[in-house]
Amino acid sequence: MxxxxxxxxxxxxxxxxxxxxxxxxxxxxxxxxxxxxxxxxxxxxxxxxxxxxxxxxxxxxxxxxxxxxxxxxxxxxxxxxxxxxxxxxxxxxxxxxxxxxxxxxxxxxxxxxxxxxxxxxxPDGLDLRQAMALGTAGFTAALCLLRMEHNGQKPEAGPILVTGATGGVGMLAISLLTGAGYQAHALTGKFERLDELTALGAASVLDRRTLTMGMRPLESARWAGAIDCVGDEILGWLTRVIQPRGNIAACGMAGGNELHTTVMPFILRAINLLGIAAGSTDYPTRQALWQRLAGPWRPPHLEQIAxxxxxxxxxxxxxxxxxxxxxxxxxxxxxxxx
Ligand SMILES: NC(=O)c1ccc[n+]([C@@H]2O[C@H](COP(=O)([O-])OP(=O)(O)OC[C@H]3O[C@@H](n4cnc5c(N)ncnc54)[C@H](OP(=O)(O)O)[C@@H]3O)[C@@H](O)[C@H]2O)c1
CATH class of the missing domain: 3.90.180.10 (Medium-chain alcohol dehydrogenases, catalytic domain)
Structure with a gap:
């Protein structure tokens, strides 16, 4: 042609x-x-x-x-x-x-x-449109999970909270996590989108506007890990509510670029804060992640999300x-x- x-x-x-x-x-x-x-x-x-x-x-x-x-x-x-x-x-x-x-x-x-x-x-299994439905957002969601799993994250450890849940990275992360056997929870500023998030597989949806974050260096540990698209006070809060040895993949700053926390979650709960820089990922990892995105990590709800x-x-x-x-x-x- x-x-x-x-x-x-x-x-x-x-x-x-x-x-x-x-x-x-x-x-x-x-x-x-x-x-x-x-x-x-x-x-x-x-x-x-x-x-x-x-x-x-x-x-x-x-x-x-x-x-x-x-x-x-x-x-x-x-x-x-x-x-x-x-x-x-x-x-x-x-x-x-x-x-x-x-x-x-x-x-x-x-x-x-x-x-x-x-x-x-x-990769086999994706057409050009589907590849761009994923794009940087899907690649980033997959990179977050890859880094978390390299740090020991497993589905049986418990639910993963996704923040900025109705965004591109957020929705793809929820769908990808669900497809990969994890229980995904969603934190959103658009609680009116509850039904869509639930349809993607989110087992629980929290409203950012009514979230009580608490002030203590360690709050009740509710999630085994998190994919954070928001940054700032949400990321600071996440460090205080992640379970021992859990991973937070910090990929976004839609809510701001500051981070206020203490060393307590790191030295008492041994949590991991993982930096995500999708654009500069090395070539072998990029190739491998695109293969996964076309196969076992293909978000089941890709067409609805895009x-x-x-x-x-x-x-x-x-x-x-x-x-x-x-x-x-x-x-x-x-x-x-x-
Ligand atoms: N590190 C990397 O390599 C990498 C790669 C891709 C993207 N990113 C970053 O990841 C973030 C998400 O990207 P995206 O393409 O998914 O963007 P997006 O589609 O616009 O999603 C961002 C979501 O964040 C939430 N949000 C927006 N403004 C906010 C605010 N002021 N406070 C708190 N939450 C807010 C909203 O979700 P709710 O209303 O559901 O809360 C929104 O849908 C961006 O910061 C982007 O730059 C980083």
Missing amino acids: LHGMAIPNTFRCFRIHNDDRGHRSGIEEASLGELSPGEVTLAVAWSSVNYKDALAGTGNGRILRSFPLVGGIDVAGHVLRSRDGRWREGDAVLVTGCGLSETRDGGYSQYLNLDADDIVAL ANEVGLEDLPGVFEAMLSGKTTGRTLVRIGGD
């Missing part, structure tokens, strides 16, 4: 600027030669919206290291041309993180050059809604489509 496909002189992308005219972003025409160089050129099929994309696109967070850049930290599509022996025309591939929309042009573009070292082959699909022109509205906490689940960005 792709053989001999000509790349148009110009095509659509969603580009982010910050210059003497200020921060701005929107749809533009670009040519391949203007974009970051790379050995592999991709016809982009799908991208997605992550919290980091919303920060980058609105200028609310310092994500881009240089300007202008095309946004989009996730991309999936077919190889059009390759100067690297590992990749051939027609290959279905994906990249998450790896500097996309940070140090090089990202996935919100019809065509894109990629560094061959960053590319992961689409029901929202938009085009490049819709991105500003999605970014605003996401930063004000109004989105739920994953939003796919259709570029070339299937």
Whole structure:
């Protein structure tokens, strides 16, 4: 289908600027030669919206290291041309993180050059749309569980609390945990989404707005572990309510970037606080995690979680809604489509 496909002189992308005219972003025409160089050129099929994309696109967070850049930290599509022996025309591939929309042009573009070292082959069992339904969010949820299990987490130890539960990472984490045999509990600021969280498998749903956190260095230990998308006072509270030897995977800061706690949970309960940096994960781990996400760790509710699909022109509205906490689940960005 792709053989001999000509790349148009110009095509659509969603580009982010910050210059003497200020921060701005929107749809533009670009040519391949203007974009970051790379050995592999991709016809982009799908991208997605992550919290980091919303920060980058609105200028609310310092994500881009240089300007202008095309946004989009996730991309999936077919190889059009390759100067690297590992990749051939027609290959279905994906990249998450790896500097996309940070140090090089990202996935919100019809065509894109990629560094061959960053590319992961689409694993058997996922199509391109499903790969982007997972995207950085799904990869992050899986990385959290991988790190927790490396630190001894087991389903029989007890429930795992997921915070920021209605977000992309949160919903995928609940579904993934449930599918992997864990009991997942959810903490949300959108308690009205109780039914959706329960449908994903959450055995218990807590309302963040009425949560009593207590003030003691050690509170009653209720969960065997946690995946935290929120940070700040929620992460501080988690350190005080996790059972002995339990793991907290700290992946997000949707609620703030501070952490106030004491050493007591670490030296009296031997809890582990695990840092998660999905974008810079080493290549063997990325490959292995994508294989798991296509197989035993595939979130059973992937299609329901990623029901929202938009085009490049819709991105500003999605970014605003996401930063004000109004989105739920994953939003796919259709570029070339299937
Ligand atoms: N470390 C990494 O490698 C990595 C990778 C991916 C994502 N992340 C981070 O993980 C977090 C979640 O990402 P995402 O893509 O899932 O974003 P998202 O879809 O916007 O989800 C964030 C969720 O956090 C909760 N939330 C939002 N604002 C909040 C506030 N002010 N206080 C407390 N909770 C709030 C909301 O859930 P409820 O209403 O249900 O509480 C929201 O749905 C972000 O901070 C993102 O930057 C980190």
